Structure formats: structure tokens, C-alpha cells
Amino acid sequence: MKATGTGVLATGLAGCIGTEDGDDGDGGDDSDGGTTDGGSSPDSVTFGQPASLTGTWDFLQPAASAATDLAVQEINDAGGPLDAELTVDRQDTAVETQQARETVRQFVNSGDVAAINGLFSSEIEPLWDFLQDQEVPIVTPWPGSTFLDTRGGDKGTDDMGDDEWLWRTVIGDTVHTSGAARGMLDEAGIEKMAILSATSAGEQGWTEQFTDWYEQLGGEIVKTVTAQEGQASYQSQLNELFESDFDAWALSFALEDAITIIQNWSDGGYGGQLLMEDGLRDTALIDEVGETAEGAWIAAGSTQGPNYDQFQSSYQETSDEDLHTWAVAAYDATNVLALAVHHAGDTSPEAVQQSIGDISRPEGTTVTTFAEGKDALDNGEEINYEGAVTDTDFTEHGNVWGDVVVERITPGGFETEFTIPADELKEEIDEY
Numbered sequence: 533m534k535a536t537g538t539g540v541l542a543t544g545l546a547g548c549i550g551t552e553d554g555d556d557g558d559g560g561d562d563s564d565g566g567t568t569d570g571g572s573s574p575d576s577v578t579f580g581q582p583a584s585l586t587g588t589w590d591f592l593q594p595a596a597s598a599a600t601d602l603a604v605q606e607i608n609d610a611g612g613p614l615d616a617e618l619t620v621d622r623q624d625t626a627v628e629t630q631q632a633r634e635t636v637r638q639f640v641n642s643g644d645v646a647a648i649n650g651l652f653s654s655e656i657e658p659l660w661d662f663l664q665d666q667e668v669p670i671v672t673p674w675p676g677s678t679f680l681d682t683r684g685g686d687k688g689t690d691d692m693g694d695d696e697w698l699w700r701t702v703i704g705d706t707v708h709t710s711g712a713a714r715g716m717l718d719e720a721g722i723e724k725m726a727i728l729s730a731t732s733a734g735e736q737g738w739t740e741q742f743t744d745w746y747e748q749l750g751g752e753i754v755k756t757v758t759a760q761e762g763q764a765s766y767q768s769q770l771n772e773l774f775e776s777d778f779d780a781w782a783l784s785f786a787l788e789d790a791i792t793i794i795q796n797w798s799d800g801g802y803g804g805q806l807l808m809e810d811g812l813r814d815t816a817l818i819d820e821v822g823e824t825a826e827g828a829w830i831a832a833g834s835t836q837g838p839n840y841d842q843f844q845s846s847y848q849e850t851s852d853e854d855l856h857t858w859a860v861a862a863y864d865a866t867n868v869l870a871l872a873v874h875h876a877g878d879t880s881p882e883a884v885q886q887s888i889g890d891i892s893r894p895e896g897t898t899v900t901t902f903a904e905g906k907d908a909l910d911n912g913e914e915i916n917y918e919g920a921v922t923d924t925d926f927t928e929h930g931n932v933w934g935d936v937v938v939e940r941i942t943p944g945g946f947e948t949e950f951t952i953p954a955d956e957l958k959e960e961i962d963e964y
Contacts, residue, residue: 576618577870582635586624598850600649604866623635629654636662651663651675656677671700672700676702676708682929684931697885700861701868704964709738710957710960719952726755728769730784761785764792770796785809791820806827806828807830810831818942827940830938830946838900860919871909872887896913899916
């Protein structure tokens, strides 16, 4: 399916850790992805978008789709990159590794994809070598995995020999687990915690990162209980967890299981302050257990970057889907790629890859929309795109920084409890 600014589009979630898979020997097609002939403008520019149209994370699809649609519409209203129409080719991967491999291969072999906008951690990690061999830039709003803390980006050099072809417009797990841990200790004064975690890779990754930061900052994790997903009841695991003495407990499960656990927790009358991982920040949680979980906290990356207010106003005019961090990051990913194409002057993946850092780092005229960026580039200026979810000042590894917000759950939605600024987190994270 192709979209030019409207339609139902989707992607999925992040933070999932896979196993090393390596390359299958297929380096893909070395096509230039539709490079302009003799400097003339192409009729269209296409980005491939691997999407979670089905699968575990499809509940995050509507807002991400709407935000991407809005970006495409705004880009085309401003004349498009290289004065061409931007189109997005979305294909379902269901966040399954093999399906993602085939989807990426299709994008590359089609010969008309300048870049890829999407992919989850659980797709990226096992396909890392394969993705590198494709030599097509990927900007994704989804992956939180620490696997990418030192992988990706252009390494801050002009030498493409050290490029790793993947960038993300959402903060990584290292940042928001650090923020959550700091918030629990410094803001809430909670010195002892317990954790109930799923055994899936993404949830285990969150648990391990949170534990490391919390204990490094001086807190104590008195007990961690793990459980397989998909159970009808988690009463026995809650019984085991609450045998210990702690000030608060954390929950790291996907949405459907988390709803069951919260209902079991309420029915059992366990009490205690609850903290939930970022993947549960969705209106479906409020719809299902808003009253039951009232007063619980959820820690996630802030959705409010430099251009958030302008983006939100436009978004609310075109969609009634409730926003989440990854949706806003999808808007930024689309704009970053479109501006990189326009900066590059052609649609070859190599040229687009080399331009991503150029249009998004602090040097140059600050712009917050594609229209502003295109005008500045056409006037011969260098630009610094600042996004709706973060300032998109990519690190050498293709990562972004952002604030972490701890919100309180109410029957009507999420209300900010406290914010941990990105500048504080930069001081304690060595490499990212």
C-alpha cells in the first residue's frame, strides 16, 4: 500500500532484544534508489516503512499512522523533497524477524526506495548484519534497545566506511530507565523496590536496565519475580512478590498481560505503589483498568520536544487518536528523511545517509518543519531540524536525548507527576 498523506498506516514498539542472526549472504540490490538523472527532479520520492499492521504491538498503530500521515501531508504541501511527491510504501512485518527480512529485501530490490522508516528492536538485532549489507539508511521511531547504544549513525565522520546506517528518533531504554530510577529515588524517595517481569526479551531488557540504574544510584531491588506471558492469572507470582518488604514495585509486561496482573493485584488487595514500564503508556490501559490502577506511575520518554505544540495543534485537527511517544517520533523520522533527501540533492541511499547528520545537528539555522527547512536549504543555508519529540541532535551512534516523564494514572488519563531533564541524564550515561 502506498500513502501520500492519508490512510491507515502502522508500526510497532521497541525495547525488544533478539539473538544474533547474521547475514544470509544476500547483500540486496545495489540500485541507487531512484537517483535523479542529470540533476532533474524525480516525480516522486518513496520511503519504505516496515509496519506492525498485525501482531503484539499493533495497538500502537493508529497514532503512529496518523502522525506519519500528517508529516507526509505537510511535506507534500510544502512542495516535497526535490520538488517531488513523497510517498510511503508500508508493508506488514507483524514484528516477526523473517517477515521483516523479506520486507526489507523487497524494499531494497524494488529499486525506488531512498530510505526506510521503521523497524523494531526485535527485528533490528537479529537482522543487524543483514541490514548493514543493504546500505540503505534507516530512521526508526521504535527501538529502545540498549543494543543500539553504540551501534548506528555515522560515527560523526564524513567517512562512510564507518557508517552503520541506522538512526532512531526515540530515546533508548538506557535513557528512560535511568530517568525512571532517578525519579524513584530522588523525586519519590523510594529506596527499596521489587519487580514483576515477563520473560520476553524486551521486558527482561527493561528490567535489567532499571535494576542496574536503580542499584547504581543507591536503591535496592529486594526481589525480582519472572513469569511466562499469556497466563490466565498471575496471582501466584504476586503472592511470591509480596512476601518481601519494599516501598514500591515495578511491572514489566506487555499490555494484555499487564491488564490481567493489575486486576489480580487489585482483587488480592496487595496495595503498594506501582511503577510501569514505558510500553504500557496507552489509552487502552486507561480504558481497561484506569480506576483499578489509579495512582500508579508510568515512566516514559517525554512526547514534548521543541516543536511539540505546533505538531500537536496540527495533529488534533487531523486525528482523534491519543498520542504516545513513538507516534511523535514517527513524525520526526519522516521529516528527518525528507529533509535529508532535499539536502542531498538526489535520492541515492548513500547521499541520504550522509545528509541525515548534516540536517539535524546543532550547526546551522534552526528549523522545526519541513517547509522551513526546505526554504533554508534552497537559500543555501545549513539547517538544524528540531523535532516534535526531541531536538533530534543525533549522537555519533544515531541516538537522541530527551526528558523522562513519570506520570500518574487516573481514570481519565495520564497526569504528569514529575520530569527528569535530559541534561541530568547525560551526566551519568557515558556512551550513547
